[in-house]
Amino acid sequence: MNKLLIFPIFLLACTLAYGQQQVMFTQYMFNQMALNPAYAGIHDGVSASALMREQWVGFEGAPSTQTLSIHSPIGFTPISLGGMIVRDKIGSTTHHGVHMAYAYRIKFANKTKMSFGLQASLSHYHQNFATSAGSDPSLTNASQNMIRPNFGAGLLWHSDRFYLGLGVPQMINQSFDPDNPDSESELIRHYFLSAGYVFPIAPGVMLKPNFLLKAVDGAPIQADINMNVLLRNVLWVGVSYRSLDSFDAIVQFQIGPKLQVGYGFDFWTTTELSQVNSGSHEIMINYIIELPRAKILTPRYF
Structure with a gap:
């Protein structure tokens, strides 16, 4: 197999990997750093989160994603900074990404805030052809690497009980094949519109509906509609429907004022992939270190 055949395979793998980078995490409503840089500093403390997602379990080469994020306000200023590290593997392609976020937050008299991010x-993409070469000995040591910088922006209007945001984490469309301007293998801009609201429905019971819309040029708009219930300020339980993808369940525990642990399970895949996988699993851990500027809000709704 010569380079003329190897390169298109690499382009296809990169395209699939990038699509996975814009995955709608099942527990997105508890950490939106991957969707909107304006989210940085929303907790008024040093907030550190780890997320691990195994998608389409049982399907060979299925996406496996890990993220580590941290964000915080800076002193008593309206400025917040954040960062996120991403590792994502799909098939024979591995992606590592580093994201740095800056947010500026304005407080209004009605106790709402507007954040600009x-x-x-x-991003670094590594394609190891040896893992997908089959019996072709010419690909035993074949691999290829690509590095792509990018920029993003976002807006987030929020209070303690609601949020409304628009995020564009990757603003620049970039081709994986710069020598071919007509190539369809490219990084495509994604738009994320998110909103959520919390309100009481009974003593010790809070209801939080959320929705997330993802728009991509040349693809149908994808919607994630979620309903969570908070019991006794300790236990979150919820269900979601992600159009063109799955039905999901969420459980989150608030362990004291600083620690939150959650599990998401995509239990019903609505595409043809349902025949070859047993669902997707996602674990999230969030810990907040209190700063002198404010008390930690418990429970944390967003």
């Missing part, structure tokens, strides 16, 4: 990112 900017993001700079750097």
